[in-house]
Amino acid sequence: MNIKKTLTTALLLLLLASSGCAYRHYLGMHGPSITNSPDIHLDAKNDEQCLQCHNPATPTDAPPTNHPRFKGCLKCHGGAVE
Ligand code: HEC
Numbered sequence: 001m002n003i004k005k006t007l008t009t010a011l012l013l014l015l016l017a018s019s020g021c022a023y024r025h026y027l028g029m030h031g032p033s034i035t036n037s038p039d040i041h042l043d044a045k046n047d048e049q050c051l052q053c054h055n056p057a058t059p060t061d062a063p064p065t066n067h068p069r070f071k072g073c074l075k076c077h078g079g080a081v082e
């Protein structure tokens with residue numbers, strides 16, 4: 001009864017933990033869209049430009065990306081701007 005409950009909780013937590021974080025990138029999930037801040041991203045058309053602001057190796061005001069080696073930023077972050 002109580003042991004069963006504990007086991008179920010542990011299993012659920014394990015499932016949640018193992019399906020999170022980095023794996024999301026590879027499941028074709030879309031990232032936050034740059035259309036949330038269109039004025040900043042109006043001129044950004046290619047990966048090189050994105051990384052001028054978002055490369056963690058050369059920090060700016062922009063939030064650094066944890067995946068600077070990905071190609072085709074706009075495939076995941078493009079929203080309506082293609
Ligand atoms: C395969 C899809 C994919 C590609 C390609 C991709 N990203 Fe992402 N990105 C994501 C997802 C999903 C998140 C949100 C989850 C996270 O932060 O790990 C994210 C998060 C981010 C964030 C963090 C936003 C915040 O609010 O902190 C930045 C910045 C970013 N990406 C920039 C880039 C840049 C620049 C490129 C190209 C070099 C790129 N991404 C390529 C999927 C992608």
Ligand code: HEC
Pocket residue numbers: 031032033034036037040041044045046047049050051052053054061062063073074077078
């Ligand atoms: C001129 C610098 C600059 C360039 C170029 C740029 N960004 Fe950004 N980006 C920013 C800033 C600053 C923010 C933070 C905006 C905010 O907090 O409202 C941001 C925010 C983001 C976010 C987070 C959006 C959110 O709502 O969480 C993502 C994702 C992102 N940029 C991706 C990209 C991609 C992909 C490119 C290339 C197509 C790119 N950026 C080009 C400066 C830039």
